[in-house]
Amino acid sequence: MNKPKTARPGLIPFLWLVGIVLTLSGCFPLAEFRGVREEIMFKQFPTRGEFVDYRRNVPTKAQDYPLEATSDGFKMVRIFRDMDADMVEWMWRVTLRNKTTREVVVTLDYHLQDEDALPVTTSQTVGWKIPPGQTVSLEKTDFLPYAKAIRVTGSSWDIQLHN
Numbered sequence: 001m002n003k004p005k006t007a008r009p010g011l012i013p014f015l016w017l018v019g020i021v022l023t024l025s026g027c028f029p030l031a032e033f034r035g036v037r038e039e040i041m042f043k044q045f046p047t048r049g050e051f052v053d054y055r056r057n058v059p060t061k062a063q064d065y066p067l068e069a070t071s072d073g074f075k076m077v078r079i080f081r082d083m084d085a086d087m088v089e090w091m092w093r094v095t096l097r098n099k100t101t102r103e104v105v106v107t108l109d110y111h112l113q114d115e116d117a118l119p120v121t122t123s124q125t126v127g128w129k130i131p132p133g134q135t136v137s138l139e140k141t142d143f144l145p146y147a148k149a150i151r152v153t154g155s156s157w158d159i160q161l162h163n
Contacts, residue, residue, distance in 0.1 A: 041079050041086065044150055051075040051093075058096075058159060066100040067159070070135065074112065074155050079146060086146035092123060094157060097135040104130045105162040108138055114151045121148060127162065 053073040058065055072094040079088055092110040106128050112120045123142040130136050 041146065045076050045152070052155070054155070056157075066098060066102075066104050066161070067106070067130070068097045068099055070095045070097060072110075072155075072157060074110070076149060076152075077141065087143050088146050088149035089141060089143055090149065091139060091141040092155070092157075093137055093139045095135060095137045096130060096159075098130040098132055101132045103132060106130065106138075107160045107162065109158045110140070111156045111158075112144075112152045113154045113156060115153045117154065117156075120144070120152050 051073050052075065053071055055070075056072055057069045058067050072092070074090060074092040077089040077091055079086060081087070090112070094108060094110065096106070098104050107124065107126045108128065110123045112122075114120055121142070121144045123140050125138055125140050128136075128138050
């Protein structure tokens with residue numbers, strides 16, 4: 001006489017359950033998989049996450065303009081998940097030299113642009129003081145959605161003087 005077969009759980013549901021238990025217990029390094037994913041996403045930037053350094057001077061034709069720019073640039077710092085969206089942390093830096101004997105106060109707008117030189121995002125610093133005869137680097141970190149960040153191919157900036 002044959003015994004009736006009893007239902008046995010399959011291998012796939014068992015492995016799935018073991019994976020859940022190991023992940024929740026911290027034994028399974030899920031963060032490493034996230035890191036690999038973010039590294040792949042990071043390489044999709046045209047800049048590859050490196051600091052893009054330019055040697056553009058202050059965009060003015062005035063001979064007696066009180067500032068001189070010695071360098072500027074930007075870089076993508078990291079990719080992270082915020083709520084349901086992938087975000088990118090990016091930073092910009094502009095190095096300015098005050099050519100006068102008085103303090104200069106500036107507002108600087110740094111623009112990331114796409115391949116058609118259209119703005120993707122803008123970051124601003126307001127009221128930065130540059131002592132007389134000094135060279136300072138203005139830096140700021142900002143954030144933008146990954147979908148916008150992958151369009152970035154270049155940058156530009158504007159500066160305004162305050163009395």
